[in-house]
Every structure is written in C-alpha cells, then in structure tokens.
Amino acid sequence: MVHREQLAQAFDQLLQPGRFKDYGPNGLQVEGREEVRRVVSGVTASRALIEAAIAERADAVVVHHGLFWRGQDGRVTGWMKQRLALLLAHEINLFAFHLPLDAHPELGNNAQLGRVLGLQADGRFGEQELGFIGGRAGGGTFADAATLAAHVEQALHRRVTLVEGRPGPLGRIAWCTGGAQGYFEDAIAAGAQAFLTGEISEPQAHYARECGVSFLACGHHATERYGAPALAGHVAQALGLEHRFIDIDNPA
Structure with missing residues (x-):
C-alpha cells in the first residue's frame, strides 16, 4: 500500500x-x-x-x-x-x-504497439516527436502493403482499412497510435513507405495514392490498448x- x-x-x-x-x-x-x-x-x-x-x-x-x-x-x-x-x-x-x-520510448502506446507488431523504431517524427519510424525487428521487409495489413490484422485481431501506395516490398514503416492521421504527411517526409495509425480521414487516401505511401487505419482503441x-x-x-x-x- x-x-x-x-x-x-x-x-x-x-x-x-x-x-x-x-x-x-x-x-x-x-x-x-x-x-x-x-x-x-x-x-x-x-x-x-x-x-x-x-x-x-x-x-x-x-x-x-x-x-x-x-x-x-x-x-x-x-x-x-x-x-x-x-x-x-x-x-x-x-x-x-x-x-x-x-511518447514514452518503452512503456508508451507507440512503443508497445511496435512491440506487438514486431516493429523496431530508430527515429521519431511529427509534432512533439510523437511518431515512431523504423522497420521489422530483426530486419527484413513486408512483401507488399497487403502482407503488412494481414500481419497487423492478425496481431490486433481486427480489420484494417488499407489504402495502398506503390507496389512492392515495404521496409520503412512509420506509426502513431490513435487519431494521428494528421501525421501522415510528416511520415511521408520522414521517408516512410507505409504509415499505421488508428483512424483515417478524407485526405489521407489521396495522399497515399499521390505520394505512393501506403496508409493503414488500424483502429483508435485497437492501437492504444x-x-x-x-x-x-x-x-x-x-x-x-x-x-x-x-x-x-x-x-x-
């Protein structure tokens, strides 16, 4: 006590x-x-x-x-x-x-989501550096955006909304939990090939298609558990x- x-x-x-x-x-x-x-x-x-x-x-x-x-x-x-x-x-x-x-580098939502998804951050981006960016823990890539989406669905036990960017392997992944769809442009500027967050708004589908960076909306609650x-x-x-x-x- x-x-x-x-x-x-x-x-x-x-x-x-x-x-x-x-x-x-x-x-x-x-x-x-x-x-x-x-x-x-x-x-x-x-x-x-x-x-x-x-x-x-x-x-x-x-x-x-x-x-x-x-x-x-x-x-x-x-x-x-x-x-x-x-x-x-x-x-x-x-x-x-x-x-x-x-934001916490070990106990926080972004760090813990990375752990659950097998992602390892090596950088931060966005306002107050809340966004994480990196790749698969242990190295390697995802074959394509659909493979990444299936991986996330299996880990989080829920459907993902995917807007695909360019075809091909994905090695550089950015993520920010919850309602961080507004961080998508910062993730693109940071060099991400795919961005994961909780929600999607109207502009993000256009940015994904025009910039070639895949966008995955994985659930606000689901990413912040x-x-x-x-x-x-x-x-x-x-x-x-x-x-x-x-x-x-x-x-x-």
Whole structure:
C-alpha cells in the first residue's frame, strides 16, 4: 500500500508530462482515497471501466483517455455526472496520461504497439516527436502493403482499412497510435513507405495514392490498448501494488 502522492510521483517521473503541450490535464484528474493498494488500468475512463474497477475494489484507475478535454462543456451533467458520481462515491483516484503516454520510448502506446507488431523504431517524427519510424525487428521487409495489413490484422485481431501506395516490398514503416492521421504527411517526409495509425480521414487516401505511401487505419482503441497496462503494471510492480488491465471492448 502506498500514498496517492507517491503513486502520482512515480507516474510523473516516468512520463514527465510537463514537457508536453496537450489537449487536457495529465496526472491525477479525480482525487480518491489517500492509500492505494489495487490499481486498474484501461484505455478510456468510461462508465463501464469505472464499474469494472469498482467490482475489482480498485483504489486507482489509470487510463489514456481521461474525463477532461480542452474546449469541452464544463457542466457536470449526463454521462460526466454519472462517471464522476461513481468515482467519488467509491473514492477511486483517476489518473490519465494522454500524449506523454503515447511518447514514452518503452512503456508508451507507440512503443508497445511496435512491440506487438514486431516493429523496431530508430527515429521519431511529427509534432512533439510523437511518431515512431523504423522497420521489422530483426530486419527484413513486408512483401507488399497487403502482407503488412494481414500481419497487423492478425496481431490486433481486427480489420484494417488499407489504402495502398506503390507496389512492392515495404521496409520503412512509420506509426502513431490513435487519431494521428494528421501525421501522415510528416511520415511521408520522414521517408516512410507505409504509415499505421488508428483512424483515417478524407485526405489521407489521396495522399497515399499521390505520394505512393501506403496508409493503414488500424483502429483508435485497437492501437492504444497497450500503453496504459504497460505503465500501470511497471509502476505497480515497482511499488508493490496489485494491478489488473480491463479492456472494455470498443469497435473504434
């Protein structure tokens, strides 16, 4: 069992959230009980995750997508009231880390997605250097974009939206989890032959065809399932806490 502030300090030392310009507050978003023994991690602070954490008798929840975002309505009504009411009634601490969790070189979403897909980064790109670029761990190439897409589908257990670029082998792969479709042009400039992210918007199909760089939309939730449990598990082990990852299914 540790004090809430000790847990917060451990997260901050690892992720250094002060280095990032983000869309919402990183760190402790909802204050719960002071003493923490059991931690639950998940992707998003949804009501389903909070209810699962209550069933697990969690003292703290660690997520990538927290409750508060820049520009949102500040009123505590509807779904926001329901989520906050559960957290406060059960004195559960809510920690959320957005871009700092994407960026961490070992525990972050991008690093962990690379591990799951067997990709090894040797460079960074994009705003705040959130994007990763490299190749297959151990070397080698993918025969073509369809082969890469099939590999990703098998690893992530979901369908991929593929817009093919030039035909032929792919050795230089860039990736950035979640809603990073806006990083595609930066990935192209960095020399990528294919770019993986969670979502696709209207312009990316044109860029892929015109620039010859394949674009793969692999799911926002699907690409960001790995950072929160890696972070929470690492810190829980270091502090002697119990930890469980709960994946709330999401088709996005």
